[in-house]
Amino acid sequence: MAVGEVAILGVGMHPWGKWGRNFVEYGVAAAQAALADAGVAWTDVQFVAGGETIRNGYPGYVAGASIAQALGWNGAQVTSSYGACASGSQAIAMARAQILAGLCDVALVVGADTTPKGFFAPAGSGDRTKDPDWLRFRLLGATNPVYFGLYARRRMDLYGDTERDFAQVKVKNSRCGAANPNARYRQTYTVDEVLASPMVSDPLRLLQICATSDGGAALVLSSLAYARKRTTKPVTIAAVSTITPRFPQTIIEMPNFATDSAATLPVPDVSFKDSITKVAYEQAGLGPEDVSVAEVYDLSSALELDWYENIGLCKPGEAVKLLRGGVTSLGGKQPVNPSGGLGAFGEAIPAQAIAQVCELTWQLRGQATGRQVEGARVGVTANQGLFGHGSAVIVKTS
Amino acid sequence: MPKQRTPAVPGWFTLDVARPALLGTRCKACGTVFFPREETFCRSPLCQGTAFEEVELSRRGRLWSYTNNSYQPPPPYVPTTDPYQPFAVAAVELERERMVVLGQVVAGVGVADLEVGMEMELVLDTLSEDAENEYVVYKWRPVAA
Numbered sequence: 023m024a025v026g027e028v029a030i031l032g033v034g035m036h037p038w039g040k041w042g043r044n045f046v047e048y049g050v051a052a053a054q055a056a057l058a059d060a061g062v063a064w065t066d067v068q069f070v071a072g073g074e075t076i077r078n079g080y081p082g083y084v085a086g087a088s089i090a091q092a093l094g095w096n097g098a099q100v101t102s103s104y105g106a107c108a109s110g111s112q113a114i115a116m117a118r119a120q121i122l123a124g125l126c127d128v129a130l131v132v133g134a135d136t137t138p139k140g141f142f143a144p145a146g147s148g149d150r151t152k153d154p155d156w157l158r159f160r161l162l163g164a165t166n167p168v169y170f171g172l173y174a175r176r177r178m179d180l181y182g183d184t185e186r187d188f189a190q191v192k193v194k195n196s197r198c199g200a201a202n203p204n205a206r207y208r209q210t211y212t213v214d215e216v217l218a219s220p221m222v223s224d225p226l227r228l229l230q231i232c233a234t235s236d237g238g239a240a241l242v243l244s245s246l247a248y249a250r251k252r253t254t255k256p257v258t259i260a261a262v263s264t265i266t267p268r269f270p271q272t273i274i275e276m277p278n279f280a281t282d283s284a285a286t287l288p289v290p291d292v293s294f295k296d297s298i299t300k301v302a303y304e305q306a307g308l309g310p311e312d313v314s315v316a317e318v319y320d321l322s323s324a325l326e327l328d329w330y331e332n333i334g335l336c337k338p339g340e341a342v343k344l345l346r347g348g349v350t351s352l353g354g355k356q357p358v359n360p361s362g363g364l365g366a367f368g369e370a371i372p373a374q375a376i377a378q379v380c381e382l383t384w385q386l387r388g389q390a391t392g393r394q395v396e397g398a399r400v401g402v403t404a405n406q407g408l409f410g411h412g413s414a415v416i417v418k419t420s
Numbered sequence: 421m422p423k424q425r426t427p428a429v430p431g432w433f434t435l436d437v438a439r440p441a442l443l444g445t446r447c448k449a450c451g452t453v454f455f456p457r458e459e460t461f462c463r464s465p466l467c468q469g470t471a472f473e474e475v476e477l478s479r480r481g482r483l484w485s486y487t488n489n490s491y492q493p494p495p496p497y498v499p500t501t502d503p504y505q506p507f508a509v510a511a512v513e514l515e516r517e518r519m520v521v522l523g524q525v526v527a528g529v530g531v532a533d534l535e536v537g538m539e540m541e542l543v544l545d546t547l548s549e550d551a552e553n554e555y556v557v558y559k560w561r562p563v564a565a
Contacts, residue, residue, distance in 0.1 A: 143494040151429055154456070156496060161428055161547065161557055162524055163493035168509050171487025179485070179536035223487045224531045269465050274484075274511050274520050279456055284518035286452045287464060 025305045028121045029249030029256035030417065031128070031242045032060025033380040038206040038237035038367045042136065045078050048238030049089040049134035052373070056130070060242035061252060065096050067242070068126035071117040072102040073109035073133030073372030076145045085372065086113075089132050099126070106407030107319065108264065109133060110239070110375030114415060115262045117243050127248040133372035134238030141165045142234060155277040155408075162279070166321070167231050169276045171223030174324035178225065181339040183327065185225050187346070189216035191323035192230050194351050195359050199366020201392030204377075206235050207366045216323075230323035235368030239376035241383075257386045257419050259379075261305035265412035267294035276408040295332040298412035299404050303334070306416040310334030313356055314398040315385050317378035319405040320363040330358065333404050333414075352393060360385060360393045375413050378403035386419040428547040428555040432456055434476065435556065440544045441476035442521065442558060448473060453517050477521070480541045480563065481512040484520045486534045498548040506530070510560040512540045526561045539563040 034055025036048035049072075057064055072086025081088040086102040099120075103112035110133045117129035143159060150156040158164040177183040193213055199205040211229060219229040249256045267275075268290040270282035275294075292300055303309050310333060318329035327341035335356055336344050344350050350358040361367070361381040364374070382401030384390040398419075405413040425435060432455075433442050444455035447462040449469030455477060462469035492504040508525035525534070526545055540560045547557035 141491075141494045144496070149496070157429060157456075158522075159493055160496040160498070162509060162522055163489050163497040163507070164509060164522060165489065165493050168487055168489060172485040172509070172511050175487055176485040176536065221490045223489060226487075269463060270518075272518075272520070274522060278522075280521040281519050282463070283453045283455075285516070286450055287466065 025261065026122045027246060027258040027260050028118050029244050029246055029258050030379070030383050031062060031244050031249055031252065031256060032056040032058070033383045034059055034240045035204045035377060035380055036134070036238035037204045038235045038370060041236045043236070045075055045082065045134040045136040045236070045238070046088050046092045048236060049085065049132050049240070050092045052134065052238035052240035053089060053093060053130055053132045056240035056242045062128060062242050064093050067096060067098050067128055067130045069117060069120050069129035070098050070100045071113040071129060071131045072100070073113040073376065074102045074104040075135045075372050076104065077138060078136055085133065089134070105264065105411035105413070106409060107369070107371055108375060108405055108407030108411035108413035109372040111262060111264055111405065111413035111415060114241065114259070114376065114379065115264050118259060118262055121243060121245050128242065128244040130240060130242055131376060132238070132240040133376045135370040135372055136236045137234040137370065154279060158277045158279065165223070166276060167223040167226060169274070170231065170322035170325055171226050172274065173328060174226050174322060175224070177324055177327060181342065183324070183342050185217060186213055187327070187342050188225065188230055188323040189213045190345060191320065191326045192216045192365050194345070195320065195363045195365040198352060198360050198393045199362025202362050202366065205362045205366040206368050226322050226324065232321045232364040233368030235370045237367070237370035237373050237377070239373040239380050241376060241379060255420055257383045257417050259415060260308070260418050261302035261414070261416040263298055263302040263305070263412055263414040265297055265301050266410045275410070294412065295328070295406065298406065299333045299402060299414045302402065302414040302416050306418070308400060308416060312400045313402050315360060315382060315395040315401045316356065316358045317361060317363070317381050317401070317403045318358055320359060320365055321369070323365065326358065326363065329404050333402060352395065357395045360390060360395055375403065375405050378405065379415050379417060382417045386417060423549065423554040424552055425556050426553040428557045433544070433558045435544065437544060439479065440542055440558060441479050442542060444475050444477050445472035446475045453477070453519070455519065455521060478514040478516050480539055481514040481521070483534060483536055483538045483540050484511040484513040485536060486510045486525070486531060488531050500546070500548060508534060510534070510540060512560050523558055523560045526559045529562060533562065
């Protein structure tokens with residue numbers, strides 16, 4: 023399937039942290055940075071795609087408009103999207119589709135969040151005995167790290183991964199995060215330090231589990247024709263995947279109590295998480311062997327290893343070989359999470375998938391000072407939002 | 421007066437103390453089993469079924485994976501002890517249904533006692549209590565060797 027490309031004219035972020043201010047502030051700061059990077063005036067933006075936040079009241083549900091109003095109403099068309107952790111990709115997909123359809127030339131994609139302290143709990147109030155997201159806390163005490171712990175333990179049992187391997191992911195990413203001015207955690211760790219942190223959901227410890235953060239990220243996207251008037255070699259978006267699972271989905275996922283039953287229909291040939299980037303590779307006419315750099319959703323250190331396999335860098339069970347061999351470290355053949363990943367950022371939900379694209383853009387432009395992947399030409403992001411939201415973006419440079 | 425035994429969520433499991441079972445539903449058109457119960461539209465993409473019958477799921481299965489909550493989960497979780505006692509959570513694969521079901525593991529069985537692949541069985545336990553009710557929930561427990 024041949025799919026057209028759109029240009030990434032500008033990228034911008036507000037640093038991640040626990041700032042406690044209105045999410046709109048971070049969104050405006052990121053948007054202004056992206057517009058300045060693009061050399062595009064806000065008043066020229068024709069379409070605004072916001073990633074929603076569900077923890078900041080009504081302004082969060084209409085984040086695209088809230089941030090557009092703060093930037094100063096300019097009459098642009100607007101949308102706001104929600105796909106849990108994949109919300110940013112949903113916003114990117116909206117803007118890209120508008121551009122590829124010829125409905126606009128230049129669009130702003132923006133996401134920002136202000137998060138409460140501690141575990142994420144179900145949004146909203148009152149007893150909701152039909153809502154699996156409420157029930158999983160009530161009946162099981164199944165926090166998000168419980169699901170991450172299940173996946174991590176499964177790797178240890180099936181593949182022989184060790185707690186030291188999982189800790190090594192954090193060590194690797196902390197070195198990159200230390201060099202990233204937008205990261206929240208700039209400290210480097212040793213394996214022993216990681217393993218000395220308190221257990222949260224066995225075998226995962228505090229330093230191996232993604233925190234919740236405040237932050238904002240933005241992109242200025244345009245048609246290739248619009249970009250040609252401004253720059254000679256823009257980084258482009260070659261693919262966006264917002265795929266859902268196929269029935270029966272046989273891996274237990276947040277916030278579910280059970281998988282689908284696989285007793286009546288055959289299990290799909292490609293698992294949901296494998297399909298997320300497979301679809302993107304097909305759109306781009308590229309494969310995992312073409313990837314120079316990847317940003318994947320390390321909600322836990324162990325989950326980063328799952329992604330190596332899901333995005334096709336290796337076969338199932340072989341991720342630890344890549345890790346131990348340094349293949350996915352800075353200086354390796356296919357570095358993963360040179361931004362420092364979620365381990366160094368913590369998650370600002372609607373901004374995170376956009377931030378992944380910001381990082382890859384800097385990498386492909388050669389502007390990722392202190393954490394640069396030399397000669398990066400193709401980058402892939404991978405991410406998954408609860409309730410069945412796949413998310414992947416492929417960026418490339420000519 | 422003894423407290424009323426009340427399911428913490430209605431219709432998800434029997435209250436049979438000796439042989440409790442999870443209650444799912446089966447689509448009358450295609451035979452697919454659902455847990456938690458599906459009662460309006462069949463979720464198979466190839467089926468238009470809207471009629472379901474209640475079925476008891478297998479009481480035993482194999483441990484797919486496990487973990488625990490070292491810290492007290494946030495509300496709506498209701499702590500049962502003060503101070504908080506960590507508890508394990510199990511994902512158990514039911515062979516006949518080809519389905520993995522999450523549940524708490526009974527108190528006294530920690531992650532050190534568990535191993536992927538071991539046989540687990542369903543039991544009932546107290547989730548929380550108020551003045552009149554003992555709210556009952558299903559949990560997993562290793563089958564005694």
